[in-house]
Amino acid sequence: MPKRKNIFCDTHVIDREKVERISKIMLDDSTTLDLAEIFRTLGDSTRIKILFALSKTEFCVCDLSSLLNISSSAISHQLRFLRALRLVKPAKKGRIVHYSLDDKHILKLFEEGLKHVRHK
Amino acid sequence: MPKRKNIFCDTHVIDREKVERISKIMLDDSTTLDLAEIFRTLGDSTRIKILFALSKTEFCVCDLSSLLNISSSAISHQLRFLRALRLVKPAKKGRIVHYSLDDKHILKLFEEGLKHVRHK
DNA sequence: GCGATAAATGAACAAATGTTCATATATGGG
């Protein structure tokens, strides 16, 4: 018997009118990617904990490492990540770098997420 | 010269009082994991587009496949994922399965995310 | 029942992601 790929649905449409209507109001790729990026950033336990801690008060790498029980190297890498997205900002004081939230707006997302988690 | 690991910060604390204070109000692991899971779910372009489309009207796999230009198999896998998290629900009508949002609350998160993306 | 097709799924594969380890850089104290 001949092997056949499941290509029907990829070329067929059930409700063409609907597909075309929604197609016109779909999120554009750029917005979608930006959205995915910000959500993906919050989709990691370590980063969530870092952001939560920084929402309370500023922290240096060392103390975050101690607070979260994660190597300072790992913390540093994640902070680099968060810095690139301008979610946190560093303030150097001697050898110690104090990190704080750069974008308070992220907390709104956080709160909504918490509501969601607690509500289900 | 002897190789030495960077273990200082992992055992040392700069501001012990602060670490202990925040430690008491830290998110617990379970909540953190739940949060990470929901954000990670939204951290994928395909799933974002599926959820956005379903926020407008219900869709079958076939039409989603056509709308997003993604194989029906990929759509099906993602829907399975979203179903497991109770974000979407299926309604079978003959051979066709119509999916719709199961958790409207997720839209709040969505909106906050959009605000964030557009505001920066 | 049989053939067509919408949807689901397991397995293989590919790509992205996060951690660890070793090392480098920078700064303050002696």
Place this chain on the structure above:
DNA sequence: CCCATATATGAACATTTGTTCATTTATCGC
């Protein structure tokens, strides 16, 4: 100046994640 140490970083590695492909299941029309 050294030396200790707070932070940063590159590379290797392991894990997770998402897609594709082949196949299966379920349902409709004949």
